[in-house]
Amino acid sequence: MTDASANVATAGALPARRSTRWLARTREARFAALLLVPSVIVVFGIVIYPVLRTLYTSFYAVNSPFPGNYPGVGFHNYTAALSNPGFWSAVERTAYFTFVSTALELLFGIGIALLLYAPLRMRWLFRTIVVLPWALPTIVNGALWRYMFDANYGVINAAFTQLHLIGSYKAWLSSPFGALNIVILADVWKNTSLVAFFLLAGLATIPRELYEAARIDGVTPFQAFMRITLPLLRPAIVVVLVLRTIEAFKVFDIIYVMTGGGPANGTQSVSFYTYQRAFSDEYFGYGSALAYLIVLFILVLAALYIRALRSDNYGIG
């Protein structure tokens, strides 16, 4: 609008116009700043000091929660972490947890999103059921699955023996790798719902006429899914993958309540490892360095995902 009028304006009128537009823009910017001040205070007012403080602490050999004179150690906390096999196995476990749980959540999430979108009878009821696990608090979810997989009284043992799938009660959570997979199962059970709803929101934006046209052209439903649904769902998939990956890489709560990091550190995630170093061993300097390494890993993961999914692997065109 302003551009069009500027084009027809004479050369002499132009500078005045530009200056009022510039004024309007600064006024708008000032107004935006005013509106954002409360948010900035509430978020950064609270977060910025701890962020910097943790960075600072990560360069010192702090070994108690109390203020005092601690020797500076440069990057030693970081190099110590990076050369510690315990840290790397925690990273490996977290990477496995993150990859498997987000992959399964995406897979099941797409399926359930399609079901939520399908012409089901009593669709409202199905929607209500799918919402439930998402609303269940993580800690309750962890306690629930720990109970279900209990070696002596768990319902999984009871059901599997009564169905003759297993001969006798098994201690499911006592093998390190088995426990990790059961934590993944519990996490997927709860978080698939959120992924499904997010993808459903994406599905709802795809014009139905595309499917009509495809059907008239004799395209099979599977082809329609691969050529229409998936490409158009890609923005939603990217967002939900990044969100779930970040969340999964930070995993702590469910491990705290289900396994306490055990058995034999089999479910110890990086966040849990950091928690133990900082709060059980009181190596706060080392713990702070670990925390920054986690942030670094998350940044790299998020960047990788976004890049991989933005490149035209299965674009339309």
Add this chain to the structure above:
Amino acid sequence: MAESRRYRIFIHAAAIVVSLVFLLPFAWLLIASLASPVDLLRVPLKWVPSHLSFSRYESIFSSTGDTIFANFRAALINSLIVASATVAISLTIGVFGAYAFARLKFRLARASLLLFLSTYMIPPIALVIPMYLIMVKLHLLDSRLGLIIVYCSFATPFVLWIMGNYFQTIPRELEDAARVDGCTRIGALFRVILPLARPGLLSTALFAFLIAWDEFLYALIFTSTNAAKTIPVAIAEFTGRYTTDFGLQATGGILAALPPVLIAVVFQRYIVGGLSAGAVKG
């Protein structure tokens, strides 16, 4: 149309399977909260308890003094207060910022929104130690106010993101018309945009409530008594201490799940609307 009939059978069968997978653990949680300890510890397990009793629920609602039951009730009340206050404050504050991101042009708008969202990448474990020391200094340790302040700091970026995207889906013309009629920008925000943004506001409120209700690590480190301990902390403590009292664990679980589940079920039709803006724009 034979194929469409087969398709119909398939989607309904799949929906039933998914529903069972989601419902069975809930069903068992409910049964365990009503069954007697003897039935729960029986091998082979008796799936249908010999008798059901609401005694655990009654104890939680009526018990007084320093009992597990009373502690549970206190934790529930704390969680309700903390989560509601977090929703109210972060929504009130975030709505203005979201409007700025959606409608106003200013330098580094995109970058500052990303800066807000990047706080989400920081694991709580990275902030909890210095925050603990601040809480000690400000005498906010073991207080609901302390938790509310911290929770608002990570609920607000979500409000900015979801509401910012939602505001963009509301046609600009409606706002322009109101301003031509003499409304100020703020007036138009309150009279035109916010009423239209109700679905977005409700879904954002739901998200913020779940975030606050679910939070665990800060509450674990910052709270120690009934003055502020939230329900996730109470449950984690309880399951750690009374490992085989599954009945009471289940009762606590049901009560802890009830508020978020009820809210999610009531507001579920807004979830998709609130998310769709984010799903498209990213």
